[in-house]
Amino acid sequence: MWNSRIFRWSMLMAILTVGTPQVARSQQYHRLPVAVYRDKMAGGWLGQMAGVGWGAPTEFKWKGQIIPADKMPAWRPEMINQFRQDDLYVEMTFLRTLELHGWDVSIRQAGIDFANSGYRLWHANRAGRDNLRSGIAPPDSGHPRFNKHAADIDYQIEADYSGLIAPGLPNLAIELGEKFGRLMNYGDGLYGGQFVGGMYAAAFFEDDPVKIVEAGLKCIPAASQYAECIRDTLRWYRQHPDDWQQTWRKINEKYHTNPAYRRFSCSGPQSPFNIDAKINGAYIVMGLLYGRGDMDQTIIIATRCGQDSDCNPSNAGGILGTVLGRSRLPKKFTSALDTTGVFSHTAYSFPKLVRVCEQLARQAVVRAGGRIERDADGNEIFVIPVQEPQPGRLQQCWQPGPVANSRFTPDEMRQIKIKDQGKRAR
Numbered sequence: 001m002w003n004s005r006i007f008r009w010s011m012l013m014a015i016l017t018v019g020t021p022q023v024a025r026s027q028q029y030h031r032l033p034v035a036v037y038r039d040k041m042a043g044g045w046l047g048q049m050a051g052v053g054w055g056a057p058t059e060f061k062w063k064g065q066i067i068p069a070d071k072m073p074a075w076r077p078e079m080i081n082q083f084r085q086d087d088l089y090v091e092m093t094f095l096r097t098l099e100l101h102g103w104d105v106s107i108r109q110a111g112i113d114f115a116n117s118g119y120r121l122w123h124a125n126r127a128g129r130d131n132l133r134s135g136i137a138p139p140d141s142g143h144p145r146f147n148k149h150a151a152d153i154d155y156q157i158e159a160d161y162s163g164l165i166a167p168g169l170p171n172l173a174i175e176l177g178e179k180f181g182r183l184m185n186y187g188d189g190l191y192g193g194q195f196v197g198g199m200y201a202a203a204f205f206e207d208d209p210v211k212i213v214e215a216g217l218k219c220i221p222a223a224s225q226y227a228e229c230i231r232d233t234l235r236w237y238r239q240h241p242d243d244w245q246q247t248w249r250k251i252n253e254k255y256h257t258n259p260a261y262r263r264f265s266c267s268g269p270q271s272p273f274n275i276d277a278k279i280n281g282a283y284i285v286m287g288l289l290y291g292r293g294d295m296d297q298t299i300i301i302a303t304r305c306g307q308d309s310d311c312n313p314s315n316a317g318g319i320l321g322t323v324l325g326r327s328r329l330p331k332k333f334t335s336a337l338d339t340t341g342v343f344s345h346t347a348y349s350f351p352k353l354v355r356v357c358e359q360l361a362r363q364a365v366v367r368a369g370g371r372i373e374r375d376a377d378g379n380e381i382f383v384i385p386v387q388e389p390q391p392g393r394l395q396q397c398w399q400p401g402p403v404a405n406s407r408f409t410p411d412e413m414r415q416i417k418i419k420d421q422g423k424r425a426r
Contacts, residue, residue: 027385029370030168030205034380037167037361039325040204042354044164046080047321050295050333051313052087053079055303062306063272064256066248072300077336084344087314090125091158092346092353093117094180095165099356103367107179108412111138114183115416119345123266123275124154128184133419137406139182142190144264144400151189151264151397153277155181157311159193160318163200165360167382169368170219170389173197178392185277187264187397191220192277195230196284196315198389203322209288210234212319218389224396229255229278230285237289244290244301251286255279264397273307280308287316295320295330 057073082088097105097113115132124142127149131141144150159177166172177194185193198219202212213234220227233251240246255261256279259269267273274280283305291298298320302313321329342349348356361382362372370384395401408416 027369030382030384030386032167032204032382032384033375034358034372034382036325037204037382038354038358039327040167040322041164041357041361042326043324043329044160044200044203044318044322045350045353045357046326046329046333046337047295047324048088048160048314048318049080049082049085050075050321051299051302051315051317052085052310053082054299054317055310055313056082056085058303058306058309059311060273060308062309063274064252065306066245067304067306067309069304072304075296075332077332080333080336081338081341083338083341085310085314086119086121086125087157087311089119089344089346090117090121090154091161092343092348094158094176095161095353095356095360096347097180098165098360103360103363105179107138107182108406108408110179111141111183112408112412112415114180116418117345118418124149124152124184124189125158128154132183132408133416135408135413137408137412139186140403140406142182142184142186143403144186144397145403147184147186149184149189149266149275150186151277152185152266152275153189153192153280153308153311155185155190156192156196156277156281157308157315159196160200160315161357162193162197163203164318164322165357166197166201166364167204167361168201168384169364169387170198170201170215171387172364172368173201174219174389174391186400187395188224188226189277189397190392190395191224191226192281194219194391195226195281196319199288199319200322203319207293207323209292210237212323213285213288215389218391220391221394222391223394225261226278226281229261229282233282233285233289237286244286247286247290248305251279251282255282275308280312283307283309283312284315284319287313288319291316291320293320293323295324295333 111132127147128141162173162176181190181193195216199212199216202215236247236250262269287298287302290301299313299317302316303309365382373381
């Protein structure tokens with residue numbers, strides 16, 4: 001299991017949890033020092049940056065294959081400076097929307113802001129943005145009728161923000177998925193992001209990887225293929241706790257080569273290219289489970305699983321980075337950080353990013369019924385209500401529900417400065 005230092009950290013967090021467990025219906029609370037939140041949230045961002053930077057040279061070069069150990073790139077400290085990665089800049093658009101318009105911003109405003117983004121996109125993100133620019137408002141911009149990539153990985157790779165600003169608040173991560181994830185995804189494509197957000201929310205108070213994964217599972221419909229895939233991964237991990245490649249082969253057989261689990265694959269059910277959210281979600285989980293709290297091994301295993309092998313280690317590294325916090329990350333992941341660099345087409349440098357996330361987290365805690373207290377030494381503490389996750393209803397891309405017939409009004413279209421130019425997502 002995870003090392004003793006992490007265990008001691010877990011015990012501290014347990015001590016800081018308050019409530020009256022003998023009274024089943026009474027509200028319980030987590031207590032999280034704001035300084036600890038700040039450290040963990042920054043560690044989450046750095047973990048993402050490390051994962052995507054380390055895995056980037058391998059992306060989709062191995063499809064349905066384990067990446068050989070000698071093909072894994074060597075880490076260099078400057079790899080941390082990932083300012084042009086869609087794994088990072090897309091979610092910062094969502095943060096900016098929340099920063100400017102508040103927590104109750106409408107999904108339509110979220111869609112307008114995303115339509116006005118100027119960075120490069122692919123798959124569900126590209127199709128969703130093209131839909132928005134052409135006047136198809138959310139949630140239809142992510143509906144399978146209009147978006148053939150709706151089950152792809154996109155919201156999964158950019159949902160990290162939703163847990164990083166919602167410590168211990170899984171229902172907020174779910175809610176953010178319903179607002180921002182539906183701009184481009186549906187069904188399993190949406191659930192992948194809500195699953196990731198739920199794991200981040202749990203990582204502020206939990207260090208056992210199995211429990212973190214189980215916390216994420218509670219945030220999505222149990223009857224979905226995505227949830228089935230994650231349950232299978234947990235089961236196969238328990239059967240082969242010391243052999244990740246055995247588990248990888250079982251995942252590949254069921255979720256890559258079996259057409260029943262690729263029923264809405266944008267590349268076709270037989271293609272070696274698999275950008276479906278659920279199999280790549282399984283590879284995130286593989287990194288967390290078999291990495292056992294070691295950042296190097298977590299990123300390496302998630303990368304060596306192949307397919308989208310920069311996005312998956314980015315999610316896995318970010319979740320583990322949240323568990324560890326910036327202060328406990330190996331120095332090789334922090335020593336070369338460029339604090340002046342600005343993420344592509346965003347308003348954020350790294351220092352500004354963490355400031356905005358803390359600002360939003362403060363609002364989130366109060367909005368959820370919590371509060372911010374000070375201890376005897378004047379240190380701020382988040383008092384966060386313990387939540388039971390409430391996942392949304394089951395939807396499937398291959399049997400979608402009706403469209404909402406949502407279209408932007410003429411006034412809304414005037415707010416979209418970049419119009420659809422007839423180029424559709426690949």
